[in-house]
Each structure stands twice: as C-alpha cells, then as structure tokens.
Amino acid sequence: MLIKRSSDIRSSEITDKKLYVNRREFIRAGGLAVAGAAAAAVGSQALVEAKGAAHGKKLENIKKGVVTVAGEKINAWEDITSYNNYYEFGQDKDDPARNVGRFKTEPWTVAVEGECARKGVMNLEDVLKGETLEERVYRHRCVEAWSMVIPWIGFPLANFVKKCEPTAKARFIEFETKADRSQMPGLSSPILDWPYKEGLRMDEAMHPLTILVVGLYDEVLPAQNGAPLRLAVPWKYGFKHAKSIVKVRFLEKQPINTWQQQNSAWYGFYSNVNPTVNPVRWSQATERRIGEFFMRKTLMFNGYGDQVASLYNGMDLKKNY
Amino acid sequence: MRSLKVVAFTAALGPLAWLVWAAWTGNLSANPLSDITNETGVWTLRFLCITLAVTPLRRLTGWHALIRFRRMVGLFAFFYGTLHLMTYVVVDRFAGLDFPDGIVAWSTAKNLAASVVDDIGKRPFITIGFIAWSTMLPLALTSTAGMIRRLGGKRWNRLHRLVYATGVLGVIHYWWLVKADVSRPLAYGVVVGVLLAARYRPPFLVRRPSPVRVVGTEVAGREGGRR
Numbered sequence: 100m101l102i103k104r105s106s107d108i109r110s111s112e113i114t115d116k117k118l119y120v121n122r123r124e125f126i127r128a129g130g131l132a133v134a135g136a137a138a139a140a141v142g143s144q145a146l147v148e149a150k151g152a153a154h155g156k157k158l159e160n161i162k163k164g165v166v167t168v169a170g171e172k173i174n175a176w177e178d179i180t181s182y183n184n185y186y187e188f189g190q191d192k193d194d195p196a197r198n199v200g201r202f203k204t205e206p207w208t209v210a211v212e213g214e215c216a217r218k219g220v221m222n223l224e225d226v227l228k229g230e231t232l233e234e235r236v237y238r239h240r241c242v243e244a245w246s247m248v249i250p251w252i253g254f255p256l257a258n259f260v261k262k263c264e265p266t267a268k269a270r271f272i273e274f275e276t277k278a279d280r281s282q283m284p285g286l287s288s289p290i291l292d293w294p295y296k297e298g299l300r301m302d303e304a305m306h307p308l309t310i311l312v313v314g315l316y317d318e319v320l321p322a323q324n325g326a327p328l329r330l331a332v333p334w335k336y337g338f339k340h341a342k343s344i345v346k347v348r349f350l351e352k353q354p355i356n357t358w359q360q361q362n363s364a365w366y367g368f369y370s371n372v373n374p375t376v377n378p379v380r381w382s383q384a385t386e387r388r389i390g391e392f393f394m395r396k397t398l399m400f401n402g403y404g405d406q407v408a409s410l411y412n413g414m415d416l417k418k419n420y
Numbered sequence: 421m422r423s424l425k426v427v428a429f430t431a432a433l434g435p436l437a438w439l440v441w442a443a444w445t446g447n448l449s450a451n452p453l454s455d456i457t458n459e460t461g462v463w464t465l466r467f468l469c470i471t472l473a474v475t476p477l478r479r480l481t482g483w484h485a486l487i488r489f490r491r492m493v494g495l496f497a498f499f500y501g502t503l504h505l506m507t508y509v510v511v512d513r514f515a516g517l518d519f520p521d522g523i524v525a526w527s528t529a530k531n532l533a534a535s536v537v538d539d540i541g542k543r544p545f546i547t548i549g550f551i552a553w554s555t556m557l558p559l560a561l562t563s564t565a566g567m568i569r570r571l572g573g574k575r576w577n578r579l580h581r582l583v584y585a586t587g588v589l590g591v592i593h594y595w596w597l598v599k600a601d602v603s604r605p606l607a608y609g610v611v612v613g614v615l616l617a618a619r620y621r622p623p624f625l626v627r628r629p630s631p632v633r634v635v636g637t638e639v640a641g642r643e644g645g646r647r
Contacts, residue, residue: 192449245451389450
C-alpha cells in the first residue's frame with residue numbers, strides 16, 4: 100500500500116522546536132517580570148515624590164525681620180512643605196504633603212490644663228488675640244542631620260504662657276499634638292505612643308526665641324508643617340517642635356516626651372542641638388543643609404548659644420542630652 | 421534564552437535608570453542625596469531576595485532554566501550594593517570632610533579613608549552594612565566560569581553559601597537604621613527567612629534508599645545496621 104505524503108504544509112511553515120520552547124519560556128519570564136515590577140511598584144510606593152503645598156491665605160500686618168539668619172540662604176517654600184517628619188501623616192518625608200488632604204484646622208481649640216489659673220479651652224482666635232505676628236527666620240536642625248532655614252511667622256510663646264497665668268508650682272510645660280485617626284492616617288501605625296507629646300522647662304518656654312508659629316513665608320501655615328499652631332525652639336532638634344497643638348499642660352515635674360519614651364537611649368528631654376553628643380545613629384557633628392552638597396559643621400545650640408547657653412549653666416549636657 | 425537574558429538585564433537596570441531620570445528631572449525629594457542612598461540600598465536587598473528565590477522557585481516550578489539567571493541577578497545585587505556603598509562614601513563621608521589643601525589633594529584621599537574607616541568602626545549599622553557588602557565581594561569575584569572550574573563545583577558551592585549571610589546582614593543593617601517603625605525591614609526579614617528556610621530539608625524528609633524487602637519479611641538492612 101502506498102501512503103501518500105501530505106504536502107499541504109511546507110516544511111518552512113513548521114515552527115522550529117527551539118522557537119516554541121523559547122516562547123513558552125518567554126511567556127513564563129514575562130509573567131515573572133510583571134509580578135516583579137508590580138511588587139517593586141508597591142514597594143517603592145510612588146515613583147515621584149510629592150511636591151510642596153499649594154499657596155494659602157496671606158497673613159496681614161507682619162513685623163518683618165524680627166530675627167534673621169545673616170548670610171544663609173532661606174530654603175524654598177517647596178522644600179519646606181514637601182520634606183517633613185510628621186508621623187501622624189505617615190513616615191516618609193513626603194507622606195505629610197500627600198496625606199493632609201482631610202486635615203481640618205478650623206475650628207481649632209487649645210485646652211489649657213494643670214498648674215495655672217486660667218484652665219479651660221481657648222479658641223485659636225483667643226490664642227492669637229492681641230499678638231503681633233513676627234517674621235522669624237530660624238535655622239531648623241533635624242536630629243537626622245539635615246537642616247533648613249525657615250521664615251516662620253509667629254509670636255513669643257511667653258505671651259501665651261502669661262495669658263494662662265501659671266502658678267508658682269509650674270516648672271515645666273507640656274504640649275500635645277492632635278490625634279484624630281479620621282484625619283491623620285499615620286495614627287493607625289502604633290509606632291509611637293499617640294498622642295505626640297513634647298515638653299519644655301519653664302525658662303526655655305519663656306525665652307524670647309521660643310515662638311508659637313502660625314505661618315510660613317507670610318502665609319497661613321500649611322498642614323504638613325503643623326498647622327494651625329506649632330512650636331519653634333531653634334536651638335533644639337526638630338522633634339521638640341510640637342505640631343498642631345491641641346493641649347498645653349503646666350506641670351511641676353519634668354514630663355516624658357514621646358521620642359524619649361520610644362527610645363530613651365537615643366532621645367532625651369532637652370534635645371539641644373549639640374555637635375559633641377551622638378546618642379543617635381546620625382553623627383551630630385555635621386549636617387546637610389537641604390539644597391547643598393557639602394555638609395556644614397553643626398553649631399552648638401544650632402548657633403544660638405549667645406542667647407541660650409546661660410539657661411544651662413552648670414548642667415552636664417552630655418548627661419542631659 | 422539569549423534574548424530573555426537581554427530582557428532581564430535591561431529590566432535590572434530599570435531602578436538605576438529611574439533614579440537617574442528622577443534626580444535629573446527633580447522628581448526626588450528635597451533631599452535627593454538621601455533618596456539615592458536609600459533607593460540603592462533597598463534595591464540591593466530586593467536583588468538579594470530574587471537571587472535567594474531562584475533555588476526554591478526551581479524546586480517549586482520545576483523550571484530549571486531559571487538557574488541561568490541567577491548569576492546575573494546576583495551580580496546586580498552586588499552592583500546596587502556597590503552603588504549604595506559608593507553613595508555613602510561620597511554623600512555621607514566625602515561631603516563632610518574638611519579640605520585644608522583644596523579638594524584635589526593627597527590629604528583629601530587620606531582624610532576620606534580615615535573618615536570611612538572611623539565611621540565603620542563607630543556606628544554599628546554601618547559596620548554591619550559594610551560586612552554585608554564585603555560578603556558579596558568574593559562571590560562577585562568568583563562568579564566567572566573560569567573561577568568555578570578552578571575552585572571546583574563543590575568548593576564553589578560552599579563558598580557561595582555566603583550569600584545567606586549577606587541576606588541576613590542586609591536585613592539587620594536595615595533594621596538598625598530605622599527610627600521607630602521596623603515593618604519594612606521586618607518584611608525583608610520574613611522574605612529572607614522564608615527563602616532560607618525553604619532550603620532546609622529536615623533529615624526525615626531526605627530520601628534514602630528504602631530498606632530491602634523480601635516478600636513478607638523485612639530484612640534488617642540499612643535500618644538495623646545503623647544502630
């Protein structure tokens with residue numbers, strides 16, 4: 100019997116085995132690559148960093164240049180409002196800029212408690228009543244060894260303290276940051292013992308350099324910078340600057356601030372900028388000014404030693420870091 | 421296979437390409453030097469995880485051709501690790517030097533070396549990070565076919581188990597540098613842990629020749645002889 104060879108498929112049309120085996124591998128590799136890329140995208144969260152805050156309301160009647168930093172460039176609005184440590188809104192530097200969308204600063208009240216005559220709840224308007232807003236250009240030194248120069252708008256904390264009429268027993272003052280999960284998504288991570296607390300000794304609080312901040316660059320303070328009311332204590336590390344303050348408590352005993360509670364070997368109560376004390380993994384001897392390549396030598400008390408060193412006469416600053 | 425390797429190679433350069441693009445176009449944060457340090461570090465860990473995943477994945481899928489990518493992925497882990505180390509040396513050490521004789525001077529090289537050595541000795545997470553990078557160095561140097569031949573498969577294999585240490589040290593390095601939230605280093609720790617555990621086959625699961633059976637009766641063969 101003759102078996103006729105079918106000739107309707109030319110040999111040139113038959114796919115080479117090597118090719119189709121390769122193709123299967125290609126599809127498998129493609130699948131892996133897509134999975135890998137997806138994992139990477141999730142891992143790196145976002146491909147592009149958040150930009151700075153939109154511009155807000157202008158503040159009026161500002162007394163300009165009350166304190167300035169001679170010969171140092173002021174950092175840009177975009178840098179100051181996109182590079183923030185504000186863990187209530189997330190831990191990446193641009194998380195606050197991304198996540199403040201639902202944060203409401205109006206109405207705002209501040210509760211006043213503890214060793215003082217005027218206990219109670221104050222509206223923000225009452226906190227601001229009678230105050231002249233001043234422009235204070237301060238160096239801002241983060242414990243992570245970066246720094247900025249920031250044109251804060253605010254007024255002396257001392258004025259507010261006097262309004263509260265602290266008693267003779269009041270030796271410390273504690274500040275508490277707002278903690279509302281519905282507005283501050285970072286609070287769902289139990290990494291710190293919320294609400295965030297910070298404290299100052301009374302003489303530090305009364306020092307003319309210590310201010311309550313309500314604005315930046317002549318505008319209302321953006322939420323990521325601690326709106327509507329935050330501290331600025333320029334000779335201390337950034338984490339001492341309590342943000343979005345909802346409570347002030349006058350105390351007889353030294354309070355425990357949140358970061359000290361989290362890791363007392365790394366963070367102390369005083370947290371004065373000090374290039375010779377390095378309890379944290381960052382060397383404090385130098386710092387990178389945002390926008391510069393070469394690092395600067397960190398100055399004792401962040402360069403404010405002439406004004407504040409006398410507060411700590413006779414204290415061992417290596418022990419009291 | 422060749423074209424697949426080209427695809428994988430190109431993909432592995434993606435993170436670097438993205439970093440260069442983002443830095444160039446101003447799409448990093450206000451502190452781009454810190455971003456570059458962090459990103460190169462994280463990508464080192466990711467490539468280490470992929471390298472460590474090859475063997476378990478082969479066993480799981482039976483797709484043995486995967487082994488042909490392992491060297492490349494491993495070398496990319498070393499590549500990103502080296503970029504990470506160099507970024508640290510330039511951004512964290514060089515940028516913090518004094519330049520008493522100007523930047524281009526012998527004293528600059530000397531001071532830089534002293535600053536790096538001093539820092540590696542002083543900050544534990546830097547110490548661990550440097551050790552982690554050092555464990556990759558011999559692996560990269562012996563990654564060629566010639567070196568495999570020269571060392572012999574068995575010895576080469578034993579040497580390259582060092583990569584397990586690299587994975588563990590890399591996770592510790594990450595862990596020690598975070599301020600409060602360890603969830604990200606923990607995630608890498610779990611991945612590395614699972615990938616290392618996947619290699620372990622408990623002795624009772626390791627197949628060995630079954631005892632000789634003669635119809636109905638068990639002969640005390642290997643089992644018995646062992647006691």
